[in-house]
Amino acid sequence: MNHFPKWKIALVAIVSLFGIVFAVPNLLSRDQADRMPHWLQPVSLGLDLQGGSYLLLEVDTAYVFREQLTSLVEGVRTTLRKEKIKYSDLGARGDQVSVRIIEADERAKAREFLRKIDAEAAIETRDDGSMVLKYSEQAVKARKTAAIEQSLEIVRRRIDELGTREPSIQRQGEDRIVVQLPGVKDPDRIKALLGKTAKLTFHLLDDSTGADEAQKGRVPPGSMLLPSAEKERGMPESYVVRKRIEVGGDMLVDSKATYSEGRPVVSFRFSAAGAKKFGDATRENAGKFLAIVLDEKVISAPRINEPILGGSGIISGSFSVQQAQDLSLLLRAGALPAPLQVLEERTVGPDLGADSIQAGAVASLLGLALVVVLMIIVYGSLGALADLAMVLNLILLLASLSALGATLTLPGIAGIVLTMGMAVDANVLIYERMREEQRNGRSIMSAIQAGYDRAFGTIFDAHVTTLVAAALLFQFGSGPVRGFAVTLTLGLLASLFTAVLVNRIMVVTWVRWRRLKTLPLA
């Protein structure tokens, strides 16, 4: 019918108003936009358009599991020693820890003690007296999930410490983290910061043997050979360090870069519990050497002269100011449960982004202008009405991108251009149909009605098939393909609305107002 119910007119008015309101912020400058409420913001530009860095990181979950096994081995060792149970063949093999209890009559007792070490480790006993501790699949998975959550948090804290503007840190898939940093031109410092697990531990040196002996492969059980962080300056190349952790970096509450004797150092402060542990450890081991280990490298190994009871201390090494700052930042933010690896990096300089957006915008506007002219040449005043509908389509697309907080990428601009093509096609289909119907002898209103009604099925099918493709692109594509799919989807929805409903109202109103007897088409 060429008579429109009030609700349809109202719908068009409301949607158009919505479109204009939400599209307007895109005309504002950055400063002006910042003063607008958060729901009324210009469309956010992808990193390819505004410049910045994208990093795809992977959490090494296998490492987490290995760590877990190592600590289980240590737990078994400490427990059996404490209970004076004789054992042999202790070690991690594959995905489990095994140990043999030598005395047959101690096995039942040992089993009870071992069970208490970790509730999640199931114990299996073999006939020869060996016991196997194994984590259930669920326990392993839970541990990995926890590691990823924790990594996410630590990455967030580290990046926040740097004061980057509007970073986005998201989990992706099983074990990945996507970091997007708008405006960051040189991601090397960030990569360096994220590339360190920053696991700080305090160990006693093993004074029962020397590093030379250990290098020949004779490392006592319960100890390990670690390289020194600074081989120059006449320090030993490596140290033999007890595996047992006296105090861990997780007990730190604060850390600062400061100066001691004119050199940059990192000061730290323990929590109350940490301070007590540190105090006990230093009291019991006065005169021994305490190794400060960061990421399995010994930073320094000072002699404990007196108990350190205040709960704070300094790490001195040959740091530059920047290094001391970065280390204190890392300690403040906490250790990553596992190393991160950069799988993918994409950095676009801000000026290139600006060039791209300009080229894209110019191309879009030029394309739009050409289509506008072509439509007017072919369809006259009705062509102009189609052009109006198309501009509204563009406004609605921009508005919905802005309102949804979707990101406009460079392929997204290509998607806009394509949407324009489909929107024009819809109008061409309708107008051609109207012409045909008029040629078949229909009156003007009847021709208009038949044109819209007949063309609608075709337009609907054409739009929905493309929408189906866009939905799949969104689901299975990644990065630029996704941005393209989002823009295409929103554009097609807007096009269905403007080309079919809005344009129809305009055409009917126009024909009535001008009291046309024939279509100004053919």
Place this chain on the structure above:
Amino acid sequence: MQLIDRFLPHGTKYDFIRYRWFAFCITAVLIIGSFASIAIKGFNFGIDFAGGILLEAQSTTGPADLHGMRTTLGHLGLGEVSLQEFGTTGRDVMIRVQRQEGDEKTQMAALSKVKASLGEGFTYRRVEIVGPKVGGELVRDGVLAVVLALGAIALYVWFRFEWQFGVGALVSTFHDVITTFGLFSITGLEFNLTTVAAILTIAGYSVNDTVVEYDRVRENLRKFKTMSLYDLLNLAVNETLARTILTVSTVFVTVLALLFVGGEVLRGFSIAMLWGLIIGTFSSIYVAMPMLIYFNLRTGKAAEEAEAEEAPTGGPAAP
């Protein structure tokens, strides 16, 4: 208005279907050629899929010394390094380094090497590194997206029309996609994530075209119950010809705008779109339509509907 009629032909009676064998031959040559090129020559994968390093360096000290840079980078032992000048000032150089053997860390190390050896005097407008793990996944996701999109399109057409139309849409869309792959293989244009977006756009556009014409066929099947299928298909193409020409021209001008002013990054996309526009229009008329001749469209649901609906020649009466 005569002006318009000169632009848009109406009431034409071209015999499109008659040339179907000629068209099928072209199609066969295109498809076989595409497969052959893909099998023999393969693709020029961009770093999205192949992995590796891409740098867009801008010299801050006047025009870049391409020869010198090539020598410097060639001696780094990083395998294939390609340099390409672009832009108008002679200061912009695109550097591509092949994927390094080894893990992700090796790629990062290679990047540092490249930057260090070029030294000061360059700013980096773009740096992309894709490690071996991600590249493989992106290929898998891309292929999956294309295959699923094609399947879903065919299903939708089957659901809305008849299965014969679904098959026709699938074949013609598949034809467009394969020949676009072929185009990228033969010309050695870089194949990257944006290309995948372009190919799916082409598929979408081509299906749009096919659906428009199929819609007309379905309508005519109801309207002219005794007309031979041959004439009916021809009529449908002729009736939609004006629309086809106008739509192709409008999309054509927008794509041309994209190609010439859209900048370096959109170039591959625009070329693919241009090709897709031509091949998509061709396949809708010469592949999707003549195929229907070989199906008996007058049995099944369409025929029942046609009988149930006693439509006068003018179509269903306006309410």
